[in-house]
Amino acid sequence: MKGSETPLPPDQLADRLTEVFDLVGPLYRRVYRKVEQDESIEGLSVGVRAVLDLLRQHGPMTVPQLGRAQTLSRQFVQRMVNDAAAQHLVEAVANPAHQRSSLIRLTADGVAAITAVHAREHAALRQVGGDLTDADVDACVHVLTRMLALFDDVDVP
Template sequence: MKDIDTPLPPDALARRLTEVYDLVGPLYRRAQRSVEQGLTADGPSVGVRAVLALLHRNGPMTVPQMGRAQAISRQFVQRMVNDGVDRGLMESVPNPAHRRSSLIRLTDGGRAAITDVLDQEHLLLREVGGDLTDGDVTTCLRVLGAMLTALDHVDDA
């Protein structure tokens, strides 16, 4: 009988974590399609939605900070911010810590838009079921966080 609380040796851990990667890709793509389907034709794109969610969660941020937080290029984030500003969902404000890198913050319209999207996602996620416990979710977050940290150096290349 396996002891599920004993740390795995590196090769066994790598094999098990490959199973996680095999699920994360399809999960991400299905979630993205679900978000796209829930967005109205005149609503924010998936990319703008990601920036809105980041600002909702963290408050005002610079474009480089958002790029690092999402592990995506600053240029992509800037395009999403430009789209969001054009739609009146976010705005650029002076950054007291750095004159050349403005802070981006939600407008009232952006706050309402992301609240609506998050509420819709919440309703969908209520259907997950599976008798999952808080401990299960905590463990999942710990594993995914460790995997993400292990890949931090990839962005430096």
């Protein structure tokens, strides 16, 4: 399934990247539905899970930082943070860099919840199988990163 190593001309590249979009959309929707179906396991919505995941990866962040990282509105992220706080998964702490914008950090319950989600996802992803190589995954990440960069300047409502 290996193609040429020669860079594609722009029109052909656009056609091939459309194939990627055609797969990413359904994949995203299926994963979203699966996370929502499994919500009862950890009690996490997709939005709360995304907040917990960012905090696990980057440590305490402000709501505006969380919004920028997810390309989501501050208001939506604030609702997700409020939901997570109501479940005792995150807490607001003083921000030495900004008095009016607290840092949001994971609680012990939040760490346990996002760890459980990742363990379940890891177990599911182990079932992908096939003959995928590290180079295949590197290429996929490279392509998706380039596509994502194209839309970095899209305004968040």
